[in-house]
Amino acid sequence: MDPEYNPQAIEAKWQKRWAEQKLFEAEADLARKKYYVLEMLPYPSGELHVGHVRNYMIGDALARYKWMRGYNVLHPIGWDAFGLPAENAAIKHQRHPSEFTFANIARMKQQFQRLGVSYDWRREVTTCLPEYYRWNQWFFLKMYERGLAYRKKSRVNWCPKCQTVLANEQVVDGCCWRHEDTPVRERELEQWFWRITAYAERLLDEMKELVRWPERVLTMQRNWIGKSAGALVDFLIPQLGEGVRIFTTRIDTIYGCTALFLAPEHPIVAKLVARSSSPEKLAAEAERIKNSAVRARVEVNLKKEGIATGFTARNPFNGEEVPVWIANFVLMEYGTGAVMAVPAHDQRDFEFCQAYGLPLRTVIVPLSSGGSPGSSPGETSGETGGPQALAEEAFVDYGRLVNSGPYTGLTSEQAIERMISDAEAQGFGKRSVQYRLKDWGISRQRYWGTPIPIIYCPGCGIVPVPEKDLPVVLPPNVRLTGEGQSPLASVPEFVNTTCPRCGGAARRETDTMDTFVDSSWYFYRYTDNQIATAPINRDAVQYWFPVDQYIGGIEHAILHLIYMRFFTKVMQDIGLVNFSEPVARLFTQGMVIKDGAKMSKSKGNVVDPTDMCNKYGADTLRLYMLFVAPPEKDLEWSDAGIEGAWRFLGRAYRLVARHARRLQATGAPDPGSDLGPEERHLLRKAHQVLRHITEDMEERWHFNTDVALLMEFVNDLSEREGAIDQGRVRPTVLKAAIEMFVQMLSLFAPHLADELWESLGHDQPLLRTRWPAYDPVLAAEDELEIPVQVNGKLRGRIRVRAASSDEEIQRQALHSVAQHLNGLSVVKVIVVPKKLVSVVAK
RNA sequence: GCGGAGGUGGCGGAACUGGUAGACGCAAGGGACUUAAAAUCCCUUGGGCCGCAAGGCCCGUGAGGGUUCGAUUCCCUCCCUCCGCACCA
Numbered sequence A: 001m002d003p004e005y006n007p008q009a010i011e012a013k014w015q016k017r018w019a020e021q022k023l024f025e026a027e028a029d030l031a032r033k034k035y036y037v038l039e040m041l042p043y044p045s046g047e048l049h050v051g052h053v054r055n056y057m058i059g060d061a062l063a064r065y066k067w068m069r070g071y072n073v074l075h076p077i078g079w080d081a082f083g084l085p086a087e088n089a090a091i092k093h094q095r096h097p098s099e100f101t102f103a104n105i106a107r108m109k110q111q112f113q114r115l116g117v118s119y120d121w122r123r124e125v126t127t128c129l130p131e132y133y134r135w136n137q138w139f140f141l142k143m144y145e146r147g148l149a150y151r152k153k154s155r156v157n158w159c160p161k162c163q164t165v166l167a168n169e170q171v172v173d174g175c176c177w178r179h180e181d182t183p184v185r186e187r188e189l190e191q192w193f194w195r196i197t198a199y200a201e202r203l204l205d206e207m208k209e210l211v212r213w214p215e216r217v218l219t220m221q222r223n224w225i226g227k228s229a230g231a232l233v234d235f236l237i238p239q240l241g242e243g244v245r246i247f248t249t250r251i252d253t254i255y256g257c258t259a260l261f262l263a264p265e266h267p268i269v270a271k272l273v274a275r276s277s278s279p280e281k282l283a284a285e286a287e288r289i290k291n292s293a294v295r296a297r298v299e300v301n302l303k304k305e306g307i308a309t310g311f312t313a314r315n316p317f318n319g320e321e322v323p324v325w326i327a328n329f330v331l332m333e334y335g336t337g338a339v340m341a342v343p344a345h346d347q348r349d350f351e352f353c354q355a356y357g358l359p360l361r362t363v364i365v366p367l368s369s370g371g372s373p374g375s376s377p378g379e380t381s382g383e384t385g386g387p388q389a390l391a392e393e394a395f396v397d398y399g400r401l402v403n404s405g406p407y408t409g410l411t412s413e414q415a416i417e418r419m420i421s422d423a424e425a426q427g428f429g430k431r432s433v434q435y436r437l438k439d440w441g442i443s444r445q446r447y448w449g450t451p452i453p454i455i456y457c458p459g460c461g462i463v464p465v466p467e468k469d470l471p472v473v474l475p476p477n478v479r480l481t482g483e484g485q486s487p488l489a490s491v492p493e494f495v496n497t498t499c500p501r502c503g504g505a506a507r508r509e510t511d512t513m514d515t516f517v518d519s520s521w522y523f524y525r526y527t528d529n530q531i532a533t534a535p536i537n538r539d540a541v542q543y544w545f546p547v548d549q550y551i552g553g554i555e556h557a558i559l560h561l562i563y564m565r566f567f568t569k570v571m572q573d574i575g576l577v578n579f580s581e582p583v584a585r586l587f588t589q590g591m592v593i594k595d596g597a598k599m600s601k602s603k604g605n606v607v608d609p610t611d612m613c614n615k616y617g618a619d620t621l622r623l624y625m626l627f628v629a630p631p632e633k634d635l636e637w638s639d640a641g642i643e644g645a646w647r648f649l650g651r652a653y654r655l656v657a658r659h660a661r662r663l664q665a666t667g668a669p670d671p672g673s674d675l676g677p678e679e680r681h682l683l684r685k686a687h688q689v690l691r692h693i694t695e696d697m698e699e700r701w702h703f704n705t706d707v708a709l710l711m712e713f714v715n716d717l718s719e720r721e722g723a724i725d726q727g728r729v730r731p732t733v734l735k736a737a738i739e740m741f742v743q744m745l746s747l748f749a750p751h752l753a754d755e756l757w758e759s760l761g762h763d764q765p766l767l768r769t770r771w772p773a774y775d776p777v778l779a780a781e782d783e784l785e786i787p788v789q790v791n792g793k794l795r796g797r798i799r800v801r802a803a804s805s806d807e808e809i810q811r812q813a814l815h816s817v818a819q820h821l822n823g824l825s826v827v828k829v830i831v832v833p834k835k836l837v838s839v840v841a842k
Numbered sequence B: 001g002c003g004g005a006g007g008u009g010g011c012g013g014a015a016c017u018g019g020u021a022g023a024c025g026c027a028a029g030g031g032a033c034u035u036a037a038a039a040u041c042c043c044u045u046g047g048g049c050c051g052c053a054a055g056g057c058c059c060g061u062g063a064g065g066g067u068u069c070g071a072u073u074c075c076c077u078c079c080c081u082c083c084g085c086a087c088c089a
Helices: A007-020 A050-068 A084-093 A097-115 A130-145 A196-209 A215-225 A251-256 A268-275 A279-295 A347-356 A412-426 A538-544 A560-573 A609-616 A618-627 A641-665 A677-700 A703-719 A721-725 A731-745 A750-759 A806-816
Strands: A034-039 A072-074 A149-159 A164-166 A185-194 A228-237 A242-248 A259-262 A306-314 A321-327 A338-341 A429-434 A454-457 A461-464 A496-498 A505-508 A549-553 A586-589 A592-594 A783-790 A793-801 A826-832 A836-841
Touching (some): A007 A609, A050 A586, A050 A592, A228 A251, A242 A251, A279 A321, A321 A347, A412 A429, A609 A618, A618 A703, A641 A703, A641 A750, A731 A750, A806 A836
Parallel strands (some): A549 A586
Antiparallel strands (some): A149 A185, A228 A306, A306 A321
């Protein structure tokens, strides 16, 4: 055995051997309990960076632990291989995106293998292959059949840099999520949508099954879905003879309504313009406001602006006619695109009415004010009904109604119930639930994605591609310019086709799908990536699902993780699976930070794991990533810190190597009897560490403390080198302690651990061994050091046998702090068993 | 503004259910080995004070208050940082 630690040789040797032994290959086996560890699949950008490594090492440590606990472990990986960067690179270098993509995959696969990650490579899934994306198309057809896929002309977010449509989720602060300095523009395009809103309630309700998901993620999803309960109320515009429907969550404030606000895009605006006394002026103003409203998504806290239409609307509750305005802050996309303005009780309405001198009327007072008007907001007069002078800000809380006709005196809660029922009874309103969640726009004007399987026939209209004709394959010959419309539109042999229904000439849809479609179900495909007759193999899914542990970045909390849930619910409804949530437990790890920014290729601050592997070896990198911070926290990369991990592994190696020959010749390890104090110490330490790591792997996942304990064990062992050389630690006992250490080390430094394990005389790799059994008797301390406090201050320490009675401990404790008790009388003594003695004295 | 997480040595972090604050590592300083260096090994290392020394005392977990024999941990008030959402009616 080499006396020095040589990670390059060791790692190459074991990676080869693991592959030969098919160590990480798992097959469904109903007789065995399964465990499915899943990490989010990477986009093949070209290089893994250490941020990826962190994600995959967490999963790898868990997978190895579960193998050693006797589980049949599924631990797969794949490639999220469609997407914009490959297409952009292709445009730049005049190459085909697949060239770029497959070259990157090959390189990154090598990096993964260099790290020794325990993947079952037979199960690899690559989403840009027709064998995979044909099933995206299949799912599209199923969505279409069920009315979940539809086409509509819509204003879409358009990134001028990507030259494509962005999903709402891809717009951050009004800018493209990939180009933070590029404001998103708006365009009108015919788009395909998936009706995720039909699942809003289930996405919300079935979160109750996600008990092992971080609360943070569930909260973010809840906010994203944005359910709010309220009422729809119709206001009549008498001069038009037509009604406008508003949505409100605060129908209890409706007697305080002093105006009606429309979104500039509201369809009724055109009719108002047509009937207006000054149509040109109103049309021009409406257009101006619309444009300022568009910019509102870019500029935070845009000033409220609007224009009076000259029309009035009748409040159905009190018959009062209020002016109709167009207001820039009213969103067409939410609710009905029209709101009642209650300036006394809504801050936005308040600001708007302030700006334009519209009146304000208080109809809600705080419950504490006893139901009489008088406190905030319009406290100027006790006069009922009339408009009042302006206050500082709106009173937006629930309270008690005033100035509200028959509802005066009710609490807000009571009034909301009663007013909704009354509105329903009289036919001018109804209960309603609105969601912030919008349908998922899946069309992309891009080449490198899944073609949408739709044909447009001049005679038959929209015709889905028949299932038997799938896949609709991406044509290989395409000229990519990065400009304007979908690249596929310029490939005649792709576009021109025949109608499956009438056989006449027809055109294909030329948009491709959002790549979030690919990642919404890839983890099903791992259970059988060969099946050609269906997207998933039901038997395999039945055995392996749900995913026991999913690990990935928090940045996917609402995008991927909500689409993935949506997909599974659709799959349940079409009978593919018999459950509604695919992931039992989710872990979101922290980001890797370098120089104050998230590590990413686009920021140019990546640390290449291969460099680290060449310098220190994969084991050092892996151990360091887990040691330097708990996994859920952000991690600041430090070049210096990794040296410590390297030194530790070198020490561990040399220590075991020094004894390996002798221990190999030693028979079975034996914790033995009649242990000497040094022997006792080593075994105790080993079992204490074992206990901590075992519990930690099951629940807490603070791998940094696990590694710290392994370091302590090595420190303890090297302090006892003298005792070992002098025979005070028998080889059988030493072997028992060292073998436990090596087994535990294998979670974090698997190559080194297998090398050491072999040097101790074993021929099976550690993954096939059983996790050691914890022995509480060996772990127990013989002697305890107990701190003694006097009046809350630490005044002494005593050493006692672990078996000592509380009385005995108290006696010794008082004795040890005697000089601090001079002249005082002991009032009380608190003995916390095995922990502490606290003396109260006066 | 709303919601969430957090604030501990020079640094990353530990302290799991209220019980010795600073484990483990980095950095720094000192020493051994070496012709020298690297590597390795050993020692010191929260701040202040007393003592020749063994040792002892005081302060200290963002700030202030509270509960308790005892608070990094629980409660109240405030400050700061990070993350998410943000005209959603």
